[in-house]
Amino acid sequence: MTGIDDVARAAGVSAATVSRALSGRGRISDATRVRVRAAAAELGYVVSSAASSLATGRTANIGVVVPLLDRWFFANVLDGIASRLAPRGYDITLYSMSDDPDQRAGVLDVSLRRGRVDGLIVLSLALSEDEVDRLLSLGLPIVGLGATSGRLPVLRVDDSALARLATEHLLGLGHRRIAHIGFSLDGDPGFDIPSLRRHGFDAAMTDAGVATPLFAPADFTIDDGHRAAGALLDAADPPTAIFAASDEMAFGALFAARERGLDVPRDLSVIGVDGHEMSGFFGLTTIAQFPHAQGERAGEAVLRAIEEGTDAADQTLPFELVRRSSTAPPA
Amino acid sequence: MTGIDDVARAAGVSAATVSRALSGRGRISDATRVRVRAAAAELGYVVSSAASSLATGRTANIGVVVPLLDRWFFANVLDGIASRLAPRGYDITLYSMSDDPDQRAGVLDVSLRRGRVDGLIVLSLALSEDEVDRLLSLGLPIVGLGATSGRLPVLRVDDSALARLATEHLLGLGHRRIAHIGFSLDGDPGFDIPSLRRHGFDAAMTDAGVATPLFAPADFTIDDGHRAAGALLDAADPPTAIFAASDEMAFGALFAARERGLDVPRDLSVIGVDGHEMSGFFGLTTIAQFPHAQGERAGEAVLRAIEEGTDAADQTLPFELVRRSSTAPPA
DNA sequence: CTGAAAGCGCTTACAG
DNA sequence: CTGAAAGCGCTTACAG
Numbered sequence: 001m002t003g004i005d006d007v008a009r010a011a012g013v014s015a016a017t018v019s020r021a022l023s024g025r026g027r028i029s030d031a032t033r034v035r036v037r038a039a040a041a042e043l044g045y046v047v048s049s050a051a052s053s054l055a056t057g058r059t060a061n062i063g064v065v066v067p068l069l070d071r072w073f074f075a076n077v078l079d080g081i082a083s084r085l086a087p088r089g090y091d092i093t094l095y096s097m098s099d100d101p102d103q104r105a106g107v108l109d110v111s112l113r114r115g116r117v118d119g120l121i122v123l124s125l126a127l128s129e130d131e132v133d134r135l136l137s138l139g140l141p142i143v144g145l146g147a148t149s150g151r152l153p154v155l156r157v158d159d160s161a162l163a164r165l166a167t168e169h170l171l172g173l174g175h176r177r178i179a180h181i182g183f184s185l186d187g188d189p190g191f192d193i194p195s196l197r198r199h200g201f202d203a204a205m206t207d208a209g210v211a212t213p214l215f216a217p218a219d220f221t222i223d224d225g226h227r228a229a230g231a232l233l234d235a236a237d238p239p240t241a242i243f244a245a246s247d248e249m250a251f252g253a254l255f256a257a258r259e260r261g262l263d264v265p266r267d268l269s270v271i272g273v274d275g276h277e278m279s280g281f282f283g284l285t286t287i288a289q290f291p292h293a294q295g296e297r298a299g300e301a302v303l304r305a306i307e308e309g310t311d312a313a314d315q316t317l318p319f320e321l322v323r324r325s326s327t328a329p330p331a
Numbered sequence: 332m333t334g335i336d337d338v339a340r341a342a343g344v345s346a347a348t349v350s351r352a353l354s355g356r357g358r359i360s361d362a363t364r365v366r367v368r369a370a371a372a373e374l375g376y377v378v379s380s381a382a383s384s385l386a387t388g389r390t391a392n393i394g395v396v397v398p399l400l401d402r403w404f405f406a407n408v409l410d411g412i413a414s415r416l417a418p419r420g421y422d423i424t425l426y427s428m429s430d431d432p433d434q435r436a437g438v439l440d441v442s443l444r445r446g447r448v449d450g451l452i453v454l455s456l457a458l459s460e461d462e463v464d465r466l467l468s469l470g471l472p473i474v475g476l477g478a479t480s481g482r483l484p485v486l487r488v489d490d491s492a493l494a495r496l497a498t499e500h501l502l503g504l505g506h507r508r509i510a511h512i513g514f515s516l517d518g519d520p521g522f523d524i525p526s527l528r529r530h531g532f533d534a535a536m537t538d539a540g541v542a543t544p545l546f547a548p549a550d551f552t553i554d555d556g557h558r559a560a561g562a563l564l565d566a567a568d569p570p571t572a573i574f575a576a577s578d579e580m581a582f583g584a585l586f587a588a589r590e591r592g593l594d595v596p597r598d599l600s601v602i603g604v605d606g607h608e609m610s611g612f613f614g615l616t617t618i619a620q621f622p623h624a625q626g627e628r629a630g631e632a633v634l635r636a637i638e639e640g641t642d643a644a645d646q647t648l649p650f651e652l653v654r655r656s657s658t659a660p661p662a
Numbered sequence: 663c664t665g666a667a668a669g670c671g672c673t674t675a676c677a678g
Numbered sequence: 679c680t681g682a683a684a685g686c687g688c689t690t691a692c693a694g
Contacts, residue, residue, distance in 0.1 A: 046444035050384035051687035075406040113377035382671035
């Protein structure tokens with residue numbers, strides 16, 4: 001690969017001048033800058049990221065910590081992030097965290113400590129207090145997206161309010177036997193997204209005078225939504241409406257209803273969360289939350305934190321009820 | 332951040348010895364290795380990636396060049412790649428290439444030349460010869476996944492044979508008015524995936540004695556599959572079967588059929604490609620091609636190429652007809 | 663405005 | 679087996 005000395009030689013200047021001409025930092029005459037840039041372009045020279053990082057301490061790279069790479073929601077968020085970082089010259093390095101403690105430790109205590117990134121975007125992870133400590137100890141600008149920890153700057157929708165909106169939509173239609181499909185974490189409900197949605201549901205149901213609302217735990221997948229909905233529908237006294245904590249789970253519920261010969265919305269109303277690209281085709285009523293735009297905002301927020309050297313500010317993200325044909329008054 | 336000198340001091344050895352103890356390269360006594368590693372663990376020391384890269388020329392990072400981050404197929408491939416690279420200590424940096432020439436040039440001529448990666452996985456991109464040249468000039472081990480160029484080592488399914496299998500499935504059921512939805516690139520069909528699938532379709536139809544098979548161009552999305560299928564179904568003499576070049580497009584076709592009150596498979600047979608996680612719920616007959624496993628193989632292939640210093644070998648990937656309820660003999 | 667030199671934090675022949 | 683030193687390819691005070 002051609003190095004800075006090759007360019008210096010070609011342009012008849014020192015390496016220091018090449019560096020100044022290319023970076024735009026430091027004083028340099030216009031004529032020299034033009035000449036050096038031409039030589040660099042001619043030779044196809046690009047600054048080595050390792051050498052530049054070592055000298056400046058800056059990497060022009062952002063880490064994105066994700067729980068699951070293969071969910072529609074995260075893929076969209078990631079696309080949104082990339083759309084903002086790429087034009088600013090930042091690359092994206094992915095760190096996926098599973099549920100395995102060893103794997104998580106590997107990411108938190110090894111991978112992220114290699115100094116490969118200037119900042120971090122952490123997507124909707126349920127982090128322990130200790131994990132938050134280790135994240136903070138990196139000394140990096142961090143932006144959380146989705147509920148993570150009160151100690152991290154976070155962009156989030158009010159998941160409890162979102163769940164209340166969904167539940168009250170069903171209550172407003174006259175439903176009382178409403179089931180929620182969602183939260184399935186081990187341990188006590190906390191401030192993670194599934195817990196907050198369940199809280200919002202419970203609170204709305206309690207306010208409506210329903211003491212013990214129906215609930216079925218499920219992972220945020222079509223398969224598990226399908227399974228959980230099937231169990232609810234096969235019970236002695238099935239619900240007339242289901243509030244699923246994600247559109248993918250709601251799709252599963254729609255398939256479960258169809259398999260049982262139930263008509264949606266006559267026999268069963270279903271509402272989801274996300275605004276999934278397929279929700280329109282399914283006629284699914286949902287609470288849209290615009291993941292691509294969320295990613296864009298997260299990307300902008302880390303860049304701002306990096307460039308201004310300040311902590312990112314918390315932001316509340318919008319959501320919106322989208323009424324479609326999957327919800328109606330009970331028969 | 333603690334550096335190598337801190338560890339050296341704590342363990343009472345030189346920085347050189349710390350480096351040897353941690354990397355496992357070079358001779359070192361067991362006792363020293365244990366002592367140094369304990370000191371490093373105690374201090375939470377991790378080798379700086381920039382310094383290490385600069386000294387060794389290796390980055391422990393793989394670049395993945397993707398066309399679209401928000402498609403189910405690519406998200407799955409990416410997950411498969413990550414599942415193989417992470418345990419080997421490799422990070423993943425994402426480079427997404429759009430259709431915009433300036434953006435592509437930025438990736439090929441700038442981002443990828445920063446030396447941030449040890450190897451590259453290039454996903455299903457239609458690359459010009461010139462772009463392939465620029466990719467090769469990086470001097471990096473490269474593995475293509477999906478048809479890219481004959482000049483790049485590539486793991487791929489035989490997309491033409493795959494399309495033939497799908498088409499012959501429909502022909503075998505007795506269909507003759509079969510339409511293909513897919514290939515919509517500008518310019519002549521080449522060796523990209525959409526072109527090869529269309530070729531396979533055309534060849535199978537020609538062999539069956541159908542001279543001018545029906546065709547509707549569409550992007551690989553639900554929306555565009557829906558639109559294209561709608562146009563076919565609204566035509567004067569609609570097809571009795573549709574072969575869509577992806578499951579997502581096939582879903583769009585199923586929705587288009589449903590909106591028109593058509594029964595699948597009685598009035599219309601539909602077959603897709605991919606083995607999408609939702610295809611089972613839709614009862615969609617498809618040619619499964621296991622993207623997660625493809626990603627795993629691509630990850631292994633780059634690592635092998637990097638570690639053995641050899642070019643990756645071409646590999647043919649498996650695919651498989653999955654018969655479901657969306658295909659049947661014409662009424 | 664420009665250059666020489668030190669330094670960023672590691673790794674690795676080279677000696678011993 | 680271990681250490682001192684040079685070097686990886688840049689950047690940036692410091693002089694001029």
